[in-house]
Amino acid sequence: MTTETPVIASALLINEVGLHARPAVKLTQLAKSFRAAVELALGPEGPWVDAKSPVRIMRVKAPKGAVLHFRASGGDADAAIGALVDLVGRGFDEAAGEGAGRA
Numbered sequence: 001m002t003t004e005t006p007v008i009a010s011a012l013l014i015n016e017v018g019l020h021a022r023p024a025v026k027l028t029q030l031a032k033s034f035r036a037a038v039e040l041a042l043g044p045e046g047p048w049v050d051a052k053s054p055v056r057i058m059r060v061k062a063p064k065g066a067v068l069h070f071r072a073s074g075g076d077a078d079a080a081i082g083a084l085v086d087l088v089g090r091g092f093d094e095a096a097g098e099g100a101g102r103a
Contacts, residue, residue, distance in 0.1 A: 007036075007077040010044075010069045011088035019062040023092040028054045030087055036074030038084070044069050051084070 015023060031038040031051040038051040042062055048071065049056040062068060068088055072080045087093075 004073050006071040006073040007081045008069070008071045009081045009085050010067050011085045013062055013064055013066045013068060013088060015091040015094050016064055018064045018066065019057065019060055019068070021058060023094065024057040024060075025054055026092050027084065027087065028052055028057055030083055031080065034072070034074070034076045034080035034083070036072040036077040036080045038070065038072040038077075038080050041069045041071075042066060 013019060017023075019027070027040075028051060039048040040051045040057065040060065041048045042060060049060060051057060051070065070081050070084050074080075
């Protein structure tokens, strides 16, 4: 029996529209690039959803300002969590091309 401690981290959603379809797809594609099991929740206690499932991630409907909690377990869990936190921290690379007007 393997008792592996999951890697846990969180990131603040900074993109204007939150975790809508496009960011959800980017997040799941990135999560799928790792072997680790990756989960996401809006609270540190869950409920947790599979971060590799676009449908489940879109159902989270996290608004701007929400904190996304990640946990992963497996051989590349550290890399997976680091990459996902970085993606969220960069606003899913949406800020530049989205035409979000600034007053």
